[in-house]
Amino acid sequence: MKPSPYQITAFTAAARERSFSKAAESLGVTQSSITQHVAKLEKIMGTLLFVRRRDGLELTPAAEELFQISDRLRTLEQLVDEKVASYGALSDGHLRIIANAPRPALPVIAAYTRLYPQVRIGFSLYSWTIAMQKLHERDMDIAIITEPEALEGVSIHEINQTPYKAHLRRDHPLAARKSLSLRDLAEETVIMPEDGSFTQRVVSAKTREHGIELSRVIKTSTFPVVKEAVLHGVGVGIVLEDSLFPSRHLVALPLKEMPEVYRHCLVTPPYKQDLRLVRSFLDVALQ
Known part of the structure; x- marks a missing residue:
């Protein structure tokens, strides 16, 4: 049958x-x-x-x-x-969006929903590894990922570039510096996203390259928890500069061993980049 x-x-x-x-x-x-x-x-x-x-x-x-x-x-x-x-105004539909960091995804979603308030958005945060797995499985309409791997048939559009920085409370003893070395953080409590995150991969590679050991590392489930931990004085956060919503209580300092910039990209799976809702989101993200 x-x-x-x-x-x-x-x-x-x-x-x-x-x-x-x-x-x-x-x-x-x-x-x-x-x-x-x-x-x-x-x-x-x-x-x-x-x-x-x-x-x-x-x-x-x-x-x-x-x-x-x-x-x-x-x-x-x-x-x-x-x-x-009809190709008139978008009035309904549903977009499933995933990202490995809340920013720049959420500002783009905010701009999109102002233009198309009737379109329903499903948004989920995952580690970089899980986000790439879901992209491979085509388990979303749009992914906003840091330095995505090239997969057959996917469409990749760069949104912006940003470096890693150390995020500290303004009253932290190191906050008055112009920049920091990873060695300055060797005895500090360092807060980073969980295993499987792009941040973990980059920081681990840099500490191995320069022979630096971070003695106290706290791994959190999401980027917002990194920010909350820093605001509560738990330690120093290492994340991409624009991954956290700006706060007057925090400062972001360059890291001497990590001068590189990394791309945030909007990625669509095969067969989905021509969908009208996906195209409309792409237009907003890249304008």
Whole structure:
């Protein structure tokens, strides 16, 4: 028996949203309709497609393979719909955006939502490693990533460039300096994003290159936690200069061993860069 288009559409929406209820909302149908179509598809395939977890749906290996194809098909259907539909003002739709840092992603999202308030935005922060994995799996519409790896078919657009800096409270003993060395931080508590982050990779490479050991390092789950930790006097944060929202309570000092600048890029997976919503977001980000 062949699967119906409705079953494939329901499956793809559930795989995209990692939720039956959100899939139903995105398609404008009931949740029971989604679960019934998915159940019928599982019966046809003779295998389980989703595992229910507390934080959402987990795709089985069979579902991962099917989603690689069905997501492309759904994207092509969206392109056809857009060609047929009027090219008037954007009034609805849903963009799934991921990033490995809150900035510059959030300022771009803010500018976009002011122009297109009816477009729904789903935004998630991940480590650089997980963000690249999701890009490889095409598990988003848009990714804003620091120095993304080149993947076949992806579209990469540079947004800006920024160096790493040490972020300190203004009353920190080192805050009056013009610049710092990583050696100055050897006995300080250094705060950085978690393992798998681009920052961890760069700082680890630099400390090895210069024979420097940072004796006390605190790894946080997200960039905002780095800022909160610095503001609370926990230590010195090392992150890209524009990754944190500016604060009059903080200073950002250059690091002598880390003069390089790194690109923040907007990346779109294959088959998605021509979607009307994606193009509109790209226009805002690059203006």
